[in-house]
Amino acid sequence: MKLDSVPIRLERCAKTFPGAARPVLKPLDLDIAAGETVVLLGPSGCGKTTTLRLIAGLERPDAGGRVFFGAEDVSARPIEERQVGMVFQNYALFPHMNVRQNVAYGLSIRRLPPQQIARRVDELLALTRLDALAERQIAQLSGGQRQRVALARALAPQPRVLLLDEPLTALDAQLRESLRTEMNTLLRNLGVTTVYVTHDQAEAMALGDKIVVMSAGAIEQIGTPRDIYHQPANAVVASFIGTMNQLEGVWRDGALHCAGGRLIAAPGAQPRSRLWFRPEDVILTPSGGELHGVVESATFLGGHTRLSLSGVGAAPILVDAPGRTRYATGERIGFSLAAEVWHTPLPDTETTTC
Amino acid sequence: MNDLTLPRHWRAALLAPALTVFLAFWLLPMSRLAAISVSAGGAGYRALITNPRYLESLLSTVILSALVTAVALALALVAGLALVRHAFPGRRTLIAMLTLPLAFPGVVVGFMVIMLAGRQGLIGAISRELTGHNTVFAYSMAGLFLGYLYFSIPRVILTLMAAAEKLDPALEEAARSLGASPWRIQRDVVLPALRPALLAAGAMCFATAMGAFGTAFTLATEIDVLPMAIYSEFTLNANLVVAASLSLVLGAVTWLVLALAGLGGGGNVAAAA
Numbered sequence: 001m002k003l004d005s006v007p008i009r010l011e012r013c014a015k016t017f018p019g020a021a022r023p024v025l026k027p028l029d030l031d032i033a034a035g036e037t038v039v040l041l042g043p044s045g046c047g048k049t050t051t052l053r054l055i056a057g058l059e060r061p062d063a064g065g066r067v068f069f070g071a072e073d074v075s076a077r078p079i080e081e082r083q084v085g086m087v088f089q090n091y092a093l094f095p096h097m098n099v100r101q102n103v104a105y106g107l108s109i110r111r112l113p114p115q116q117i118a119r120r121v122d123e124l125l126a127l128t129r130l131d132a133l134a135e136r137q138i139a140q141l142s143g144g145q146r147q148r149v150a151l152a153r154a155l156a157p158q159p160r161v162l163l164l165d166e167p168l169t170a171l172d173a174q175l176r177e178s179l180r181t182e183m184n185t186l187l188r189n190l191g192v193t194t195v196y197v198t199h200d201q202a203e204a205m206a207l208g209d210k211i212v213v214m215s216a217g218a219i220e221q222i223g224t225p226r227d228i229y230h231q232p233a234n235a236v237v238a239s240f241i242g243t244m245n246q247l248e249g250v251w252r253d254g255a256l257h258c259a260g261g262r263l264i265a266a267p268g269a270q271p272r273s274r275l276w277f278r279p280e281d282v283i284l285t286p287s288g289g290e291l292h293g294v295v296e297s298a299t300f301l302g303g304h305t306r307l308s309l310s311g312v313g314a315a316p317i318l319v320d321a322p323g324r325t326r327y328a329t330g331e332r333i334g335f336s337l338a339a340e341v342w343h344t345p346l347p348d349t350e351t352t353t354c
Numbered sequence: 355m356n357d358l359t360l361p362r363h364w365r366a367a368l369l370a371p372a373l374t375v376f377l378a379f380w381l382l383p384m385s386r387l388a389a390i391s392v393s394a395g396g397a398g399y400r401a402l403i404t405n406p407r408y409l410e411s412l413l414s415t416v417i418l419s420a421l422v423t424a425v426a427l428a429l430a431l432v433a434g435l436a437l438v439r440h441a442f443p444g445r446r447t448l449i450a451m452l453t454l455p456l457a458f459p460g461v462v463v464g465f466m467v468i469m470l471a472g473r474q475g476l477i478g479a480i481s482r483e484l485t486g487h488n489t490v491f492a493y494s495m496a497g498l499f500l501g502y503l504y505f506s507i508p509r510v511i512l513t514l515m516a517a518a519e520k521l522d523p524a525l526e527e528a529a530r531s532l533g534a535s536p537w538r539i540q541r542d543v544v545l546p547a548l549r550p551a552l553l554a555a556g557a558m559c560f561a562t563a564m565g566a567f568g569t570a571f572t573l574a575t576e577i578d579v580l581p582m583a584i585y586s587e588f589t590l591n592a593n594l595v596v597a598a599s600l601s602l603v604l605g606a607v608t609w610l611v612l613a614l615a616g617l618g619g620g621g622n623v624a625a626a627a
């Protein structure tokens with residue numbers, strides 16, 4: 001099954017709810033290419049659902065904001081006329097209809113011939129592996145099954161755009177991971193323009209062609225998962241995605257000096273008094289090393305052990321070590337940093353919190 | 355299922371008062387009523403079948419109650435949904451005022467209908483001004499209908515509002531995203547979700563109308579509804595046998611309708627009412 005899809009464009013879309021003093025969304029611009037999967041990622045309450053509802057047509061942007069589907073300005077169109085498929089956070093399945101009736105609902109609205117509806121519903125039930133459950137009542141389904149019914153129902157009328165609001169959040173961790181993989185395959189095969197809302201960064205990384213990191217009603221960064229992870233635009237993004245260490249020191253003679261030693265930069269590097277790096281960008285050096293620290297705690301995580309080192313900079317530094325090596329607290333450890341560290345382009349200022 | 359909250363003898367002791375009340379005030383009078391109704395060789399029931407007055411009053415009571423139920427449900431559905439959905443100034447006051455008629459006894463309701471549609475009533479005064487004819491319908495079926503509607507609507511609205519408040523707004527949004535028109539959403543999403551509440555409220559409304567006495571006593575001078583017929587047999591004619599038979603028939607018909615509504619709802623509507 002392949003769906004026709006359109007690009008989406010938000011222009012200066014702000015949102016202030018009636019009676020509220022401050023807007024929940026600051027004016028934002030967003031371009032989504034046809035067939036692309038874009039993930040809106042951010043902490044709870046940052047405006048992800050509101051953005052999704054603006055695209056859906058369930059909310060109108062404040063004056064001046066416009067929404068385009070392709071060349072068509074859909075700003076004034078309600079959701080009924082936008083041809084979007086939507087999966088709600090609680091799935092919102094019709095409780096008095098069975099699985100088949102739920103999936104068929106959008107098609108029956110369009111007054112298609114019964115045989116055609118039946119054929120298309122069968123196709124979707126097969127696609128979402130619900131064939132065996134077609135006659136089940138919604139109350140008799142598990143969370144994962146409900147999620148798939150909601151997806152099938154949204155896809156049945158061949159939407160131009162698929163909108164998903166935290167579709168996996170209500171499920172337990174293991175199921176979430178397997179459904180995430182399944183969903184990824186499905187979205188790629190469908191080729192429908194998809195906007196996916198989540199607060200789970202692993203989900204965002206796995207599913208998104210692009211990730212839009214949001215905080216406090218504004219977009220912090222738009223980029224591929226790799227961009228977002230390796231080139232965070234600012235401290236907000238860096239602290240929300242993965243773990244980021246901050247090492248402060250004094251710049252002298254082309255090197256950064258700190259309590260744990262000194263890091264020599266490549267010739268001609270910009271002077272800086274602060275470095276950002278991820279725990280996995282640390283190279284442990286059994287003998288020597290540019291920096292040294294003392295193991296405060298070692299947490300075995302299976303694949304690797306996460307060490308917290310003191311005496312390197314002002315704050316403890318987190319470091320990933322191979323899982324098979326054992327570390328004792330109080331042990332002194334030497335390490336250096338991968339060259340990419342010098343490229344993490346965060347503004348050289350105090351960490352701002354959202 | 356095992357109830358582990360209290361020891362057995364405690365539970366028995368606590369149940370005893372309820373059981374006593376049930377025996378003393380329900381089972382004993384009921385069996386006495388049944389016994390009286392079949393005394394005199396079933397003359398009471400025979401009178402019911404042979405005397406067209408009784409049948410007529412039974413029929414008009416059922417029709418009136420059904421009509422009141424249907425109209426009350428329709429009006430309350432529209433009003434209740436509007437009250438739940440839309441925020442407007444004075445909404446809370448309006449809801450508080452809605453519960454006011456619940457406090458009035460049937461006699462007062464009848465009195466209000468007379469003030470509205472009686473010989474000195476408001477409607478009569480207006481129609482006299484406009485057409486020169488004094489419209490009076492307080493003492494007809496229409497007057498009873500109005501009075502019954504008046505005391506039914508608040509209960510029905512409150513029941514429906516409680517159910518409508520529990521409706522998940524995302525259900526309607528989901529239907530909209532699938533292209534459903536407002537009309538289809540009402541039919542396919544809202545009404546099915548409100549169905550149990552509609553049945554419960556309808557059953558309650560019907561049962562109340564079947565047994566309403568105060569309003570009928572004030573208004574039904576020209577017509578006969580069943581509770582009035584029972585009253586006059588009992589007090590004026592001292593015909594205990596017929597009064598008892600009529601009472602049991604009234605109870606049976608009402609119970610039957612509640613049971614049917616319960617079947618339709620798949621739940622225990624009588625209990626909900």
Ligand SMILES: Nc1ncnc2c1ncn2[C@@H]1O[C@H](COP(=O)(O)OP(=O)(O)O)[C@@H](O)[C@H]1O
Nearest residue numbers: 017020024042043044045046047048049050051
């Ligand atoms: N209908 C509404 N009326 C008023 N405030 C709202 C409404 N919907 C959401 N908000 C507020 O807008 C902010 C963003 O909400 P939302 O978009 O749901 O965040 P997220 O989905 O990222 O958790 C929250 O502070 C929330 O309380």
Ligand SMILES: [Mg+2]
Nearest residue numbers: 045048049050
């Ligand atoms: Mg949300």
